[in-house]
Amino acid sequence: MAEKDPEKEKRKIKAVAKMKEIMTLYYIDAKTAEQNGKKVAWITSGGPVEPLIAMDVIPVYPENHGAMIGASKMGTDLCEKSEIMGYARDLCSYARSDIACAPINGGPIGGLPRPDMLICCNNICGTVLKWYEIQARYYKAPLFILDTPFCHTDFPDEARKYVRKQIDEYIKFLEVACGKKFDRDRMKEVGKLSIQGQRLWQAVLDTATHKPAPLSAFDAFFHLALIVTLRGTQQVIDYYMILLNEMFERMANGIGAVANEKYRLLWDNIPVWYRTKWLSDKFASHNACLVADTYTSAWCGALRYIDENDFLETMAEGYTRIYLNIGIDQMAEEVLAMVDKYDIDGIVMHSNRSCKPYSFGQYDIQRIVQNKRGISSLVIEADMIDERSFTDAQNETRIEAFMEVIK
Amino acid sequence: MNILNELNEIQRNPYEYTAEYKKSTNRKVVGYFCSYTPEELIFAADALPFRIFGVNERIHLSDSHLQSYCCSLVRRSLEDALSGHLNFLDGIVFPHTCDSIQRLSDIWRLNLSFAFHVDVILPVKLNSESAREYLTDIISKFRRDLEFVLNTSISDELLKHSIITYNRIRSGIRRIYELRQVNPDVIKGSDVHKIIRSSMMMDRNLYLEKLDEIVAELEAKRTDKSTTKRKRLILSGGTCSHPDIYQMIEEAGGVVVWDDFCTGSKYFEDLINTDVDPITAISERYLNRIVCPAKHSSLTGRAESLLEMVKKNKAEGVIFLFLKFCDPHAFDYPYLKDALDKEGIPNMLFEVEDQLPSEGQLKTRLEAFLEMI
Numbered sequence: 001m002a003e004k005d006p007e008k009e010k011r012k013i014k015a016v017a018k019m020k021e022i023m024t025l026y027y028i029d030a031k032t033a034e035q036n037g038k039k040v041a042w043i044t045s046g047g048p049v050e051p052l053i054a055m056d057v058i059p060v061y062p063e064n065h066g067a068m069i070g071a072s073k074m075g076t077d078l079c080e081k082s083e084i085m086g087y088a089r090d091l092c093s094y095a096r097s098d099i100a101c102a103p104i105n106g107g108p109i110g111g112l113p114r115p116d117m118l119i120c121c122n123n124i125c126g127t128v129l130k131w132y133e134i135q136a137r138y139y140k141a142p143l144f145i146l147d148t149p150f151c152h153t154d155f156p157d158e159a160r161k162y163v164r165k166q167i168d169e170y171i172k173f174l175e176v177a178c179g180k181k182f183d184r185d186r187m188k189e190v191g192k193l194s195i196q197g198q199r200l201w202q203a204v205l206d207t208a209t210h211k212p213a214p215l216s217a218f219d220a221f222f223h224l225a226l227i228v229t230l231r232g233t234q235q236v237i238d239y240y241m242i243l244l245n246e247m248f249e250r251m252a253n254g255i256g257a258v259a260n261e262k263y264r265l266l267w268d269n270i271p272v273w274y275r276t277k278w279l280s281d282k283f284a285s286h287n288a289c290l291v292a293d294t295y296t297s298a299w300c301g302a303l304r305y306i307d308e309n310d311f312l313e314t315m316a317e318g319y320t321r322i323y324l325n326i327g328i329d330q331m332a333e334e335v336l337a338m339v340d341k342y343d344i345d346g347i348v349m350h351s352n353r354s355c356k357p358y359s360f361g362q363y364d365i366q367r368i369v370q371n372k373r374g375i376s377s378l379v380i381e382a383d384m385i386d387e388r389s390f391t392d393a394q395n396e397t398r399i400e401a402f403m404e405v406i407k
Numbered sequence: 408m409n410i411l412n413e414l415n416e417i418q419r420n421p422y423e424y425t426a427e428y429k430k431s432t433n434r435k436v437v438g439y440f441c442s443y444t445p446e447e448l449i450f451a452a453d454a455l456p457f458r459i460f461g462v463n464e465r466i467h468l469s470d471s472h473l474q475s476y477c478c479s480l481v482r483r484s485l486e487d488a489l490s491g492h493l494n495f496l497d498g499i500v501f502p503h504t505c506d507s508i509q510r511l512s513d514i515w516r517l518n519l520s521f522a523f524h525v526d527v528i529l530p531v532k533l534n535s536e537s538a539r540e541y542l543t544d545i546i547s548k549f550r551r552d553l554e555f556v557l558n559t560s561i562s563d564e565l566l567k568h569s570i571i572t573y574n575r576i577r578s579g580i581r582r583i584y585e586l587r588q589v590n591p592d593v594i595k596g597s598d599v600h601k602i603i604r605s606s607m608m609m610d611r612n613l614y615l616e617k618l619d620e621i622v623a624e625l626e627a628k629r630t631d632k633s634t635t636k637r638k639r640l641i642l643s644g645g646t647c648s649h650p651d652i653y654q655m656i657e658e659a660g661g662v663v664v665w666d667d668f669c670t671g672s673k674y675f676e677d678l679i680n681t682d683v684d685p686i687t688a689i690s691e692r693y694l695n696r697i698v699c700p701a702k703h704s705s706l707t708g709r710a711e712s713l714l715e716m717v718k719k720n721k722a723e724g725v726i727f728l729f730l731k732f733c734d735p736h737a738f739d740y741p742y743l744k745d746a747l748d749k750e751g752i753p754n755m756l757f758e759v760e761d762q763l764p765s766e767g768q769l770k771t772r773l774e775a776f777l778e779m780i
Contacts, residue, residue, distance in 0.1 A: 085741055086740055086741030086744055087737065087738070087740075087741060088731075088737040088740070088758070090476060090731065090732050090734075090737065091734055091737055091738060092734070095738075122531055125506050126505050126506045126509075126531070126701055126734065126735065127506065127734060127738070129531060129701075129703055130700065130734065130735060130738035130739070131738070133703065133706055133738075134738065134741075134742065136706055137706050137707070137742065143706070145531070145532045145703060147530050147531045147532045147538065149503070149528040149530070149541075149545075150503055150509055150526075150528055152512060152513060152516070152526045152528075153516075153526075156548065158541060158544040158545050158548055159528065159541070159545075161540075161541070161544070162530070162537055162538070162540070162541035162544070165536075165537035165540070166535070166537050169535060169536070169537060327513045327516070328510065328513040328514070328517065329513070329516075329517055351474055353474075353476050356476070356477070356506040356507055356510065356734070357506040357509065357510060359474060359476075360473055360474065360477060360506070360507060360510035360511075360514070361510050361513055361514060362474075363471055363472050363473070363474075364472060364513075364514055364517055364518070
């Protein structure tokens with residue numbers, strides 16, 4: 001066995017092992033739910049999971065599944081399978097690969113457990129609506145749609161009333177699907193835990209304001225899984241405490257995610273799951289660290305609207321006014337705030353063929369940031385899990401050219 | 408028919424027509440996207456509702472705002488606006504439909520300076536109590552927004568009058584579809600296309616006059632039996648900006664007897680109830696009508712209505728005509744195809760990017776398809 005490189009070893013985040021253990025147990029739980037008399041709900045990544053936790057339903061995230069498919073480089077094959085099923089190649093690759101997984105129990109974990117119900121919140125895109133309709137037909141499971149009107153410039157009273165009413169409809173739906181009463185006291189606890197978890201996650205991300213940044217966006221992509229899948233449980237809080245302490249330790253010892261960090265970059269859009277290491281190494285070779293991103297911070301965006309003591313009443317606004325459900329000028333404002341907060345030198349934008357609401361408008365955000373902060377950006381043409389849309393050579397050339405500009 | 412030539416001229420050069428219209432009438436022109444815009448309110452405010460389809464085929468200005476994987480409807484419309492071809496518009500209305508139109512609204516608002524920009528954020532699901540209430544609320548809000556930006560008042564009386572005009576227009580177009588359904592030889596598909604497209608651009612009162620004349624002429628030459636030997640087909644998809652497809656289908660031995668386009672039956676099906684509060688009536692129409700795939704009212708409604716459409720029209724096949732990069736339609740395709748296959752109804756798919764596929768390729772595929780029927 002080759003000698004381990006001590007320089008690399010020192011930069012590895014130790015909590016990773018614990019995280020892998022939690023996620024493995026979580027998926028075992030989800031896959032054995034039926035034997036244990038538990039119900040499984042499929043839910044969108046931006047969906048209101050807390051009422052499910054309060055009802056003891058195991059939430060399963062097809063998008064997280066998609067990310068795993070991408071990271072294990074099984075995306076292209078599954079996407080091709082979906083094309084044989086009649087789905088156009090231009091459609092979201094998370095949706096395509098998940099749809100192709102269902103009938104064959106494919107993918108890295110042999111398919112997701114069968115849903116007893118599906119919860120679709122369209123605050124991230126219109127694609128999830130179509131995706132969940134398809135899966136609701138396939139599994140013959142009831143579908144609840146939380147419709148969060150898009151906020152181009154504001155969140156009008158009409159929309160506020162509408163989403164609030166749907167929270168009641170959601171609870172009724174859950175009571176029918178689970179065959180039991182909704183426990184409002186339990187919900188209060190879950191709401192508090194959710195907020196605590198989100199605050200801790202933000203605190204973890206905030207450590208990257210330190211120079212050198214103790215974690216990079218590539219690390220955040222990995223550790224994100226908990227705030228997405230187990231939000232509202234004590235487990236998330238315990239884990240992020242461990243992770244946060246490790247980050248503090250790294251800061252105290254001057255350990256950065258990238259050796260000799262000189263340039264600090266911001267990532268925009270969903271990761272290119274099958275090339276995270278490649279991209280991370282490429283930038284690191286230029287002493288550049290992607291210290292922050294617009295993606296993983298999206299799970300803390302609701303904090304400003306939600307009252308932890310009155311979660312159920314305030315979650316409507318929190319779930320509606322998230323990063324992707326607002327106009328691109330507001331998104332640009334958030335990018336600018338991150339540029340200042342993390343002292344960013346340049347932006348790397350993933351123009352993601354799979355995600356139209358995240359990608360259309362990037363060029364305008366690019367211009368706004370250039371005009372207001374004089375910061376350059378790079379566009380990487382790719383897809384989050386369909387490798388056919390990624391060209392190493394082309395992106396390598398672009399990264400080289402971009403880093404020359406940054407330097 | 409001379410009228411048809413006139414309508415064709417308008418729908419082929421809509422911007423010239425509208426600029427001229429504006430000059431001669433002094434009325435305001437309000438651009439809009441999608442059949443989910445409650446255009447009855449715009450008309451009631453004495454402005455011209457003008458549906459934007461995007462005519463520019465050479466895209467260069469919008470390339471610096473939209474990636475290549477955006478549909479041609481959105482890219483072309485932005486191109487027309489950025490290149491100044493839409494300067495005659497007083498304002499623009501964006502109803503919320505798909506992810507691409509949603510972002511187009513943002514880009515439009517940030518880069519163009521029309522006098523007003525109104526977003527109508529309709530519900531995405533239409534089958535719940537809360538959605539029903541929200542839809543009515545949001546159409547009322549649109550009414551107030553319009554009153555404000557157009558500096559006018561839209562009374563119930565004006566609105567009812569507008570609804571009556573729209574009902575007459577929709578009934579007229581429906582009548583043409585019905586006459587064609589009985590005997591497809593009565594009118595050419597490309598002529599129906601002209602009639603529908605111009606209905607979304609022209610002065611509605613004037614249009615209604617022309618439409619009545621067309622219907623009267625068709626009624627005069629109607630037959631009770633079909634004289635066609637062609638295969639009866641249904642077109643399914645979103646908008647159709649390719650009138651050539653009709654001739655190609657006809658040359659290959661088929662004929663279109665019905666469609667579910669939003670520039671087609673989705674536009675005229677279901678009239679607005681004139682006996683109840685007009686805002687409630689407008690929202691009822693949206694709730695009852697077959698949905699665009701970007702909206703949700705049930706899990707299987709679109710397939711059921713397509714099968715029903717095939718049966719009712721005695722159609723022998725279905726041609727799906729989709730705009731490339733239109734996600735909502737592409738997601739529904741496998742399930743619609745499956746529903747047709749199960750009933751043994753032949754079907755095929757054309758995906759159109761900017762232009763139709765080359766004539767030769769299209770012809771071969773159409774002929775092979777029609778031979779199979």
